[in-house]
Amino acid sequence: MTARRDIEAITHRIRERSKPRREIYLSRLDAAATAGAARTVLSCGNLAHGFAACGPADKADLAGDTSANLGIITSYNDMLSAHQPFETYPQLIKQAAREAGGVAQVAGGVPAMCDGVTQGQPGMELSLFSRDVIAMATAVGLSHNMFDAAVYLGVCDKIVPGLVIGALAFGHLPAVFIPGGPMTSGLPNDEKARIRQLFAEGKVGRAELLEAESKSYHGPGTCTFYGTANSNQMLMEIMGLHTPGSSFVNPGTPLRDALTKEAAQRALAITAMGNDYTPAGRMFDERTVVNGIVGLVATGGSTNHTIHLIAMAAAAGITLTWQDISDISDIVPLLARVYPNGLADVNHFAAAGGMGFLIRELLDAGLLHEDVQTIWGEGLRPYTIEAKLGDGGVVVREPAPAKSGDEKVLAPFPKAFQPSGGLKVLTGNLGHAIIKTSAVKIERRIIEAPALVFDSQHGLNEAFKAGQLDRDFVAIIRFQGPKANGMPELHKLTTVLGILQDRGHHVALVTDGRMSGASGKVPAAIHVTPEALDGGVIGKVRNGDIVRLDAEVGTLEVLVDAGELSRRPQAEADLSGNGHGFGRELFAGFRDLALRADHGAAAFGLV
Incomplete structure (x- = not known):
């Protein structure tokens, strides 16, 4: 066939x-x-x-x-x-x-x-x-x-x-x-996620969180x-x-x-x-x-x-x-x-x-x-x-069995959960990015909101703890690309953004970092390229700029006049702390040689 x-x-x-x-x-x-x-x-x-x-x-x-x-x-x-x-x-x-x-x-x-x-x-x-x-x-x-x-x-x-x-x-x-x-199988994954959110909100302690994690990864x-x-x-x-x-x-x-x-x-x-x-x-x-x-x-x-x-x-x-x-x-x-x-x-x-x-x-x-x-x-x-x-x-x-043993988990082709797979390229004046929508509700796939700019996931989490994020916003987390710091996954954002979305806020993430296979219910434009350290426009976004993420048509834009964007200086970040400790000094050559995310981010010449 x-x-x-x-x-x-x-x-x-x-x-x-x-x-x-x-x-x-x-x-x-x-x-x-x-x-x-x-x-x-x-x-x-x-x-x-x-x-x-x-x-x-x-x-x-x-x-x-x-x-x-x-x-x-x-x-x-x-x-x-x-x-x-x-x-x-x-x-x-x-x-x-x-x-x-x-x-x-x-x-x-x-x-x-x-x-x-x-x-x-x-x-x-x-x-x-x-x-x-x-x-x-x-x-x-x-x-x-x-x-x-x-x-x-x-x-x-x-x-x-x-x-x-x-x-x-x-x-x-x-x-x-x-x-x-x-x-x-251990503790159900949705229960683990629930305990994580309760911990982030201060409603359960570390002992309860560790018990839940240990029952999940057991x-x-x-x-x-x-x-x-x-x-x-x-x-x-x-x-x-x-x-x-x-x-x-x-x-x-x-x-x-x-x-x-x-x-x-x-x-x-x-x-x-x-x-x-x-x-x-x-x-x-x-x-x-x-x-x-x-x-x-x-x-x-x-x-x-x-x-x-x-x-x-x-x-x-x-x-x-x-x-x-x-x-x-x-x-x-x-x-x-x-x-x-x-x-x-x-x-x-x-x-x-x-x-x-x-x-x-x-x-x-x-x-x-x-x-x-x-x-x-x-x-x-x-x-x-x-x-x-x-x-x-x-x-x-x-x-293989003629029928699915559970059509809520594994559907036959005529009963597919949605007509597309849910991985999509976003393009626009912010560059290229990837979004995974298979876990994002349809009504959450278009977000237009003011930008809040951070240079690390820890900065956003601290703002959450300080009560500064109870509003609609698009989180811009930059200087997280391969050349900046090796492109770490940013899972510490998952729980916080999930809580804010559950509270009724319209939130999204735009980053030149990664979120990996655990990308979930919050719309996340990830792997933004060019990255901030490589001259990407993500490095020119300022607090309050309106950002529009449309996962239906596949666009990612900061709604700022092109002339204004071209005149803006590129943001700078102090990355000196990312260059040493935990062996990171040994990977300086990898960061220097890394290709763009959309070219595979390899540190040797495959592309």
Whole structure:
């Protein structure tokens, strides 16, 4: 089945735009693939170093050129709930590799930081650039040229995009991504949000807040709301980089372990040493990218991916734009309501039919490219399944349910929650921005109000505590872009602005920073580019200027005469405190080199 004509048209324009860079990328990939099988080009001294710590059987296999060697890139640490399950994966993968006649080695580790821990803290200013560090650390691990394929252990916010970029730098190698799965359901997300608002208003204390947070984030696995971490897992499956049905299986279960072993064996089966060679860089093409965007907007996924998808695509020689994402969002309906776009969590989404149901609905509607290459083989249709544990502990797959288990969580295509996905580009004299409207009520999508200008989220929160914000306004939070301070997420604004909106005020946010997958009920024009430090008009807005945000038609304007704006000097901010402490001094070069948000915000030359 082919994709609808409008999806094909967007894909075609991406392909045509990308052709020069994509051809260069693929020629380099082919050159790497034909330069010699991994290990065979190494000297005896090189090779001896590469397997010195292995057991006799693995040494014997690696000394020859008939057994495939699987590299493991892991983001394991045991502080973060989402990555703690990866502790046992390398042994499972090595066992699976031996059973398949191959070898597996841990090629390297990459850092994994949690935005949930660093929200509102200085460490958050390292978060976005940690993606680039992860990509580079992946390259270091694979640079030994010991491997015929690689598996990637990552889940959360910047980790998966960084791993994808690293994998595409070694695009001649097959790449299989292995998830950890979500934690089991705890305190409902809407109840957690209610307690946060009560705390912000001084109606409950820190003990009550910590109890609520601890009941929500309570065990191994990803957080259960539909933020960037779970958007990552959706993307990896709909783009064909996961084995079918593996994204949302809870950690520490027999099925999770069986899926991990199966993924390792699949990676060995698709090396150049066999008949199903599937190099990651060829598999990841324009159709794959479009499928990822369709999945993102159909599920109300994370706004972070309006940055990450551009950087990931660029790593494969594909030039993607915000307009591409916005145009796809306009024609793809919203089929899932998972918090913050609804009350359910990702476990409820999985129970209602999950990825198998979603992919089938989108395929049958002609909104996905079915004729793509995946790690599982040719075509996306094999992903319209549910994975279960069969006899002997092996994975078996059954067709996804014909009907949604809960149409309030996962809707069939004819009963979509809204006709568009809810990610939209805003344009106007303030520049370009992204807004996510899937959780914003229709009557809140057009805001015209006086600007209140702050140079940090802390400034706005202090004004709230001082009782200065009980009115209609558009909050301008500037000097939060990649070049200014690494573009941190500004979640400390979510609760305060939500309270003010609940009080009946018309409020909105405009910022050159990020809000991520937790963008919620308050209209937020984020990722404004050019950023204030890069000469953006957001740096010329003054208190009292009327700002109009129209998420229906897609405009973002400060209603000030063009001549007046041109005469205004650019605001300046004291960013000296953002340049040191918590390792921020080590990232000065990243801030200097960072591309614009709409170009992927990478600190190395992908665009």
